Amino acid sequence: MPAKTEVTVEEKLRALYDLQLIDSRVDEIRNVRGELPLEVEDLEDDVQGLKTRIDKLKTDVETINYEITAKKNTIEDAKTLIKKYNEQQKNVRNNREFNSLAKEIEYQELEIQLAEKHIREYKAQIEQKKELIASTKEQLGERETHLKHKKGELDAILAETEKEEKALVEKSAEFEQIIEERLLSAYKRIRNRVKNGLAVVAVERGASGGSFFTIPPQVQVEIASRKKIITDEHSGRILVDPVLAEEEQQKMEDLFRGLK
Incomplete structure (x- = not known):
């Protein structure tokens, strides 16, 4: 040996x-390469966060539109009842029945007013959310442009150095074995x-x-x-x-x- x-x-x-x-x-x-990978990661998180925010705002708008439809149905139902009560008033036998129907009509009119008030509020909320969607989309566009630029920088550096870095890391490990x-x-x-x-x-x-x-x-x-x-x-x-x-x-x- x-x-x-x-x-x-x-x-x-x-x-x-x-x-x-x-x-x-x-x-x-x-x-x-510096801080580029972290910058890209942060920008990707920002982009995803803004997309999620836009999706949530759109869902909110859909929900509010559903509420508006429900209030419009309430108004139509109230109008139908008012019409019905007005017809019934023509055939009442005494003042008590007439007044009772008048109270029902008044109640339905209040229901219509309340529903209309809610619809106005909902429409204002929709306008507010649409403005937020527009401003968030603008932010998203800026972030996506910045991300594209930074990813381009990072990809260029990686394309230029990735092969060499990998080979060097392997060489480093080889030299460590002989020390x-x-x-x-x-x-x-x-x-x-x-x-x-x-x-x-x-x-x-x-x-x-x-x-x-x-x-x-x-x-x-x-x-x-x-x-x-x-x-x-x-x-x-x-x-x-x-x-x-x-x-x-x-x-x-x-x-x-x-x-x-």
Whole structure:
């Protein structure tokens, strides 16, 4: 059985820096996309909400029209009864019967007045709801136009980057497999803690990449020797020498071009 090949510190550093370059590229792609997916989702919710509101207002109008029809029927019934009572008054035998019928006629006339009042109120409600429907439709049109524009933006970005992002995420997972668990955990912990997601950085002009704190010359020599994993004492980031960084950047740029 062949002996297991020992992974050198330099190989670990290269793998970590490669992983950082891949993850940073994924971050870059997602930053370009930015808040667009959430904006599209919010606009879709707005559009659906406005459509639901319009449907409810239309249902309200139908219900009110039903009530108007019912009140019109009440008026017709009352008119029929008034006509009937007027005919009966012609054949009464005494004042008591006449007055009783007169009260019934008066009651039916009041019913007609009340029904007519309700119809006027219902018609006013319908006009109000129609105005709301019109203004809501206007809002809906604006939201749908905005949504179409935002979806177009998002679709264009996705069409341009989706394939590359998927391939990069797969590459990231591949590189994670070849990095020992302890180092990978440290990398992820640092990456989650720092604002720009950079857990592995190159030494630039005698300082940790993106930092103003100078690294002592002796430590710079140790970093360049690639004999052990060295972290920046201020940020906790893993440090690599500029030569290694340049070599891996070139290698990853070739890889990224192939993924597009």
